[in-house]
Amino acid sequence: MKLREALQISHRPQPDGEPFSLDLVTGFEPLHLRVFLSAHVRMRLRTDRQVLVRTGLFGDFSGNLERTIQAAGAGPVIVTLEWADLHPLLGWREPAFVAAGFDEPVFLQEIETRLGQWSRILAGADQIRIVLALPVLPLPPWVGRNLKGQRSRLVLELDSLLSQFARDAARHGVRVIANPVMPAWDPAKHLMTGFPYNPVFTDALANRIAEVAMPAAPKKGLITDLDHTLWRGIVGDDGSDGVHWDLDHQARVHGWWQQFLAALAGQGTLIGVASKNDLEPVAAALARKDLLAPVEKLFPIEAHWLEKTESIHRIAAAWNVGLNSVVFVDDNPLEIDAVRQAMPEVECFFFPANDPAGVAELLERLRELYGVESVRDEDLLRVASLRQRVEIEEHLVGSGSGAEDRFANLGSRLKLDLRRPAAPRALELINKTNQFNLNGSCWDEADWQSWSARPEARVALLGYEDRYGPLGNIAVLAAEQQGENLMIRSWVMSCRAFSRRIEFATLQCLLECWQCQTIQFDWRKTERNEPTAMALRTLVGELPASGILEISVAALRKSLPLLYLDNCEVLEN
């Protein structure tokens, strides 16, 4: 992005509402970084708004950090550290006297003390999304005594102190960015204006910060081909022992791919297989003990001679996710093209089996698409519960007198977490759930935090388990209590929890916790929320396309189907 484009984006009038605010902590004049940041963050907002970037005082990094953290709002805080903020001797712009008797240990102790102070400030701000950019400017040559071709001990000590600071910050939830690798410094402008970076680097830095401060939802599933992708060789021709993924057979890149899939599966990403093959040799190869990919996590396996597009449809249906959450990887460009044309929502990647550098690049790119900040219990349960879903639905959705008995014997146990602030999983579920979703509305993290801190806001995060096992946290209900009325703004439930009447049990339990006489649902029909519509029809009858649906608590209680809860645990502050 050019500076002029960034200015245009950041100045563009917003339709209505408050601007989005964030804080930028620097010791240098923030100048163009402020503009680029405003533009890049605006482009990532779910609803278009101007971005107000609040900055501090020139040359006072410590004070700016302290004041900003104390007064931080719901928006992210961006901290951009440079060497000069640690000590004037480490900067280029302000004069610093280098005494003949420069005492290195005392100097390093001073730096360590300063970093320790900042570390404590950051540690006390774990409710704020903080993004930290570490120094990129070169250290001046008067720091350390370099011998040719050798790094000085002082510089190594400084690097070590800084790494320790970054590690401690990351342990407290601070997002430390990987700085863009490119020339950053513009010495002439730095001396003239106090702003150190050239425009190209500033654009890249602001983009990187915005990516981390306002992360996109990760992809949910990856569909891999087998022959010449998961392994080298054609399993139908070469047999299950004739396909390889090791160094000895010049097939290590396929081992990389398998290890990568194992890592994704370990964080809860869904991994499916789409292969034009007979099932028998595929099953034999996948049963090999030396397979590095987690075969128990490969679900479903579509091995047949139908088109790949058909396989992808089937896999997405089994996962119950939209095609835009799916990535497809294949070594055959024709298959890639066919999928791209028929399913433009699916992101497709060519597996360059004969190009290790290309495979490494592919893995790096995919790593970004599947980046998650933490792995929760429900992420690890996902594949198992998807496998069980069909079985459970067949078991429960039968007709006749036995159906109620089956519900009664489910052994349902709910856990309602009403604590403030709501766990991060609540917002994550609201923003990624499509089918059981009251209105499809998404929230920016800052808006969510600001709204949920209001006294009238109520948030319930629902955990569930039954005799089939735990599903983890699978539903969220966010409402506003206005006197005797409860207005439900967001209500979502994971598709893994369908067919168990959990949605109705949620309402029944919440009515005990949130006293009210009427309930309103902020309903809007979307392309995919028919499951929500079905539940609401049970409660209020026919639905409009959108609008506020109101029902008295007494009427709602009468509308609820029979519910069988063994236990409902409520967690409150």
Place this chain on the structure above:
Amino acid sequence: MNATRSTEDRLSDCFASVFPDVPVGNLRMASAESTPGWDSIALVTLIAATEEEFETALPTEAYPDLTSFQAFLRQLEGIQ
């Protein structure tokens, strides 16, 4: 595409991005004295936007004289 547009038009675009509230017709008469918001930050931003648009570096010794649209234009014409 830029090659077909005059220096004045391209400079006007730069000024418009820094001073979005100034009517387009008035940009060519803009000066530090007459333009609300023309401060040191705006000047540095104007310089950076101009350098980016024309892929050139304005000499730092000229900065104090860059107090109007016409001064920027003269400087650019001197370089080209």
